[in-house]
Structures are given as structure tokens and as C-alpha cells.
Amino acid sequence: xxxxxGTQQALANRIKSDSTISNWKDWQWQLKNSxxxxxxxxxxxxxRFPAKEKEKLNETLExxxxxITPYYASLISKDNYKNDPVFRxxxxxxxxxxxxxxxxxxxxxxxxxSPVEGITHRYPDRVLFHVSNICxxxxxxxxxxxxxxxxxxxxxxxQLRKGIDYIKNTPxxxxxxxxxxxxxxxxxxxxDWLLSELTxxxxxxxxxxxTRMPVVLPYRITDELVSILKKYQPLWINTHFNHPREITAxxxxxxxxxxxGGFPLGNQTVxxxxxxxCPRIMxxxxxxxxxxxxxxxxxxxxxxxxxxxHFRTPIGKGIEIxxxxxxxxxxxxxxxxxxxxPGGGGKIPVMPNYIISWSTNKVVLRNYEGxxxxxxxxxxxxxxxxxxxxxxxxxxxxxxxxxxxxxLGIEKLLSDDNDSISLIPEDNxxxxxxxx
Ligand SMILES: *Cc1c(COP(=O)(O)O)cnc(C)c1O
Ligand code: SF4
Numbered sequence: 001x002x003x004x005x006g007t008q009q010a011l012a013n014r015i016k017s018d019s020t021i022s023n024w025k026d027w028q029w030q031l032k033n034s035x036x037x038x039x040x041x042x043x044x045x046x047x048r049f050p051a052k053e054k055e056k057l058n059e060t061l062e063x064x065x066x067x068i069t070p071y072y073a074s075l076i077s078k079d080n081y082k083n084d085p086v087f088r089x090x091x092x093x094x095x096x097x098x099x100x101x102x103x104x105x106x107x108x109x110x111x112x113x114s115p116v117e118g119i120t121h122r123y124p125d126r127v128l129f130h131v132s133n134i135c136x137x138x139x140x141x142x143x144x145x146x147x148x149x150x151x152x153x154x155x156x157x158x159q160l161r162k163g164i165d166y167i168k169n170t171p172x173x174x175x176x177x178x179x180x181x182x183x184x185x186x187x188x189x190x191x192d193w194l195l196s197e198l199t200x201x202x203x204x205x206x207x208x209x210x211t212r213m214p215v216v217l218p219y220r221i222t223d224e225l226v227s228i229l230k231k232y233q234p235l236w237i238n239t240h241f242n243h244p245r246e247i248t249a250x251x252x253x254x255x256x257x258x259x260x261g262g263f264p265l266g267n268q269t270v271x272x273x274x275x276x277x278c279p280r281i282m283x284x285x286x287x288x289x290x291x292x293x294x295x296x297x298x299x300x301x302x303x304x305x306x307x308x309x310h311f312r313t314p315i316g317k318g319i320e321i322x323x324x325x326x327x328x329x330x331x332x333x334x335x336x337x338x339x340x341x342p343g344g345g346g347k348i349p350v351m352p353n354y355i356i357s358w359s360t361n362k363v364v365l366r367n368y369e370g371x372x373x374x375x376x377x378x379x380x381x382x383x384x385x386x387x388x389x390x391x392x393x394x395x396x397x398x399x400x401x402x403x404x405x406x407x408l409g410i411e412k413l414l415s416d417d418n419d420s421i422s423l424i425p426e427d428n429x430x431x432x433x434x435x436x
């Protein structure tokens with residue numbers, strides 16, 4: 001039986017003098033008592049801000065709300081709060097008021113790629129479905145600040161129905177990613193309803209949930225919730241740990257329940273200045289994740305959303321972190337480092353370079369230790385001409401008729417069945433002249 005630690009006890013008692021451990025572990029209690037104002041934060045944590053700063057801080061809250069669960073606040077180390085990774089992720093910063101010229105409200109153009117309200121359809125076979133606009137804790141680095149935290153924007157069943165219908169009517173969608181806000185802010189009954197609707201669609205092969213609950217409100221992962229989710233396998237769950245300090249006994253318990261429920265677990269981390277921009281912190285984080293059966297999935301370069309300049313690092317920092325992970329630790333503990341293309345091009349993976357040189361039959365490579373090696377390519381390789389007519393090919397793919405056979409993008413340039421020799425930007429002047 002877990003007991004309060006000192007900080008939790010103190011926080012709980014400041015909220016209500018007779019608070020018990022079962023109050024603390026009740027996720028509804030946590031939400032009801034979430035910190036929403038600077039004053040509440042000061043009162044609960046004992047940290048005080050100068051009046052001038054407080055004024056500015058209140059301005060930031062008008063742009064993006066504050067909400068910190070007592071649980072997450074209990075992880076802040078009061079004596080060194082300014083450098084504290086939990087404080088920095090959850091508490092307002094006056095720098096949020098600085099908006100740079102190259103920053104955007106919707107850097108990933110999610111609105112432009114939205115066929116119906118709530119759906120972003122960017123990739124051929126999968127969609128992002130925004131099913132909630134609220135979160136237990138509002139991450140100050142949130143890329144969807146334009147949407148998240150807007151109280152008027154909790155989608156109703158009718159609005160969700162629009163998204164469900166779009167998916168129903170779009171047979172190429174085989175993968176639905178529920179996001180938000182945090183989908184697990186919805187009541188159990190609504191989650192049950194939504195998943196039953198989505199999994200009943202014949203072409204939907206998998207559903208995934210992106211949630212930060214195991215990090216900011218691990219008590220949300222109740223046995224009842226797990227038993228609801230279990231009805232809808234295959235269900236993938238992706239969470240968002242950014243720092244090893246967030247993997248507490250309570251977080252581990254939430255992860256254990258989810259892993260025992262049989263859900264494959266992934267994690268996405270955002271690279272954040274003064275929070276986790278350090279190869280040693282990242283290595284510790286990924287080790288703790290895999291020890292709790294969570295596979296590091298993506299490491300995100302911080303987006304160009306408004307007011308995030310104080311969180312952004314150069315891309316070189318991410319590459320340096322990848323350099324320190326690849327080869328140095330367990331392969332499946334290494335996430336893919338991605339930059340989500342501004343303007344909506346999707347995620348672009350970036351890595352250190354491992355190919356040093358290349359000839360017609362040899363590739364020169366280097367490994368993580370700096371050892372340079374050569375790979376001799378085969379002298380004879382009969383290239384298979386592929387016209388994408390799988391029925392007459394002697395490789396046995398056994399495609400069903402409905403399966404897509406068109407190649408796309410760079411894949412098209414590499415393929416045999418397509419005459420394209422270049423991809424040309426729409427506004428290329430030289431080509432426009434030719435057409436004239
Ligand atoms: C990230 C994302 C997805 C899922 O991408 P995966 O690489 O398959 O995880 C889908 N749609 C949108 C709009 C996204 O941003
Ligand atoms: S949990 Fe996700 S959507 Fe919610 S505030 Fe954090 S980053 Fe934004």
C-alpha cells in the first residue's frame with residue numbers, strides 16, 4: 001500500500017485539511033483541485049513571485065490557461081523550482097508573451113488539412129482525430145495552443161459524429177489516432193462509445209490513443225478504464241514523458257496497468273531547452289521507459305508555435321542526442337528524431353550521417369564509435385523490374401484487389417512503373433515558362 005510522500009501529504013492537506021490518500025488517488029479529486037491561478041500555485045507550493053512578474057504571468061494565462069494537477073505539482077522541487085523540469089513544463093513563463101515573426105498559430109497547417117471539424121487527414125492511410133480540447137495539465141510547450149484549453153470547445157457527440165462519418169466514408173483510413181487535447185479527459189462512457197463506433201468500421205485496422213495521463217494524472221488509469229479499453233484491441237497507446245523525473249511510483253503503476261492490459265505502449269518526447277536538452281537526461285529517460293515496457297517512439301523538434309521560443313533548441317542538439325543514443329544503448333530504446341514540417345508536410349526524420357562515401361560496389365560507413373568500415377555490395381544483382389502488377393510477379397505478395405498500388409512522392413521517382421523523372425514545385429518559373 002503506497003502512502004503519501006511528504007510533499008503530497010502537505011499539498012493534500014493545504015487543499016483540504018482532512019484529505020486522505022484515497023482522495024489524492026482519485027482522479028476526479030485531482031482535476032477538481034487542479035491549480036488554475038498563480039495565487040493558488042503560490043498558496044499550495046509556498047513559492048512566491050514578485051508583483052511585477054505576477055502581472056506578466058497573468059497576461060500569459062489569458063493567452064493559454066494554467067492547469068496543474070496537485071499530483072504533477074508535487075513533483076516540483078521547491079528549492080530549485082526555476083530549473084525544475086516539471087515546473088518549466090507546467091508553469092507559465094513571461095517569455096510566452098514573445099511572439100517571433102517566424103512563429104505561427106498553426107505551424108503544422110492542421111486546419112488546412114482538415115476535411116471536417118476535428119479531423120486532420122495528412123497522410124494517405126491514417127487520420128488524426130481531435131476528440132477533446134482539454135487536458136489535465138496544460139503543457140506550456142503545447143503545439144496546439146490555438147485549440148487546447150478553449151473551454152467552449154469540448155466536442156459534443158454530434159461533432160464527434162462528423163469525424164466518425166468522415167472515417168466511415170473514407171476507406172483508405174486504416175489507422176485512427178485519437179488526440180486532442182487529451183482523449184482520456186472524456187468520461188469512460190464516452191470513450192467506450194467512441195471506440196465502439198470506430199472499431200466497428202470495417203476498414204479501420206487500428207486505433208491509437210495519444211495521452212499524457214500517465215505523466216500528469218496517472219490515477220486516471222483505473223481498472224475500469226483499462227477494462228473498457230481492452231474491448232477494443234488492437235489499441236495502441238502513446239504517452240508523453242519528457243524527463244526521467246516524471247517516471248514516479250504512481251506513473252509506473254499506471255504504465256503497468258496499461259501494459260498488463262495488453263496495449264503496446266509508445267512514448268513521444270519533445271526536445272525542450274532547459275528541460276531535457278541533454279544526452280544524459282535523454283538516455284536516462286529512455287532507459288526508464290523501456291524498463292516500464294514503453295517503447296520510445298518519437299523525439300520531436302519543438303514546433304514553431306507562437307510563444308515557444310524559450311523552449312526551442314537548434315536541430316543540432318537533437319542530432320547530438322541521437323548520436324549519443326544510437327549504438328550506445330538498446331536499439332529499441334532509441335526514438336526517431338523528427339521535425340514536423342512547418343506548413344503541413346508531416347514528420348521528417350533526421351539522424352546523424354552514417355554513410356561516409358559510396359562507389360559502384362562499395363559503401364563506406366562509420367559506426368557509433370567512429371570506426372570506419374566498408375560494405376562490399378554484390379557483384380551481380382538482377383534488379384526486378386516492377387510494373388506494380390503483382391499478379392504477374394514471382395514474389396508472392398498476394399495482395400487483395402482493393403490494395404493500393406500507386407507509388408507516391410520520392411517512391412515514385414525510384415519506381416519502374418512511373419515515367420516521372422522529377423518532382424517540380426508548383427511555382428517553378430522555368431517550368432511555367434515552358435508551359436506558356
Ligand atoms: C503524427 C501524425 C500522424 C501519425 O503519424 P505516424 O508517423 O504514423 O505516427 C497522423 N496524422 C497527423 C496529422 C500527424 O501529425
Ligand atoms: S497533453 Fe498534449 S495537447 Fe495537452 S497541453 Fe500537453 S502537449 Fe498540449
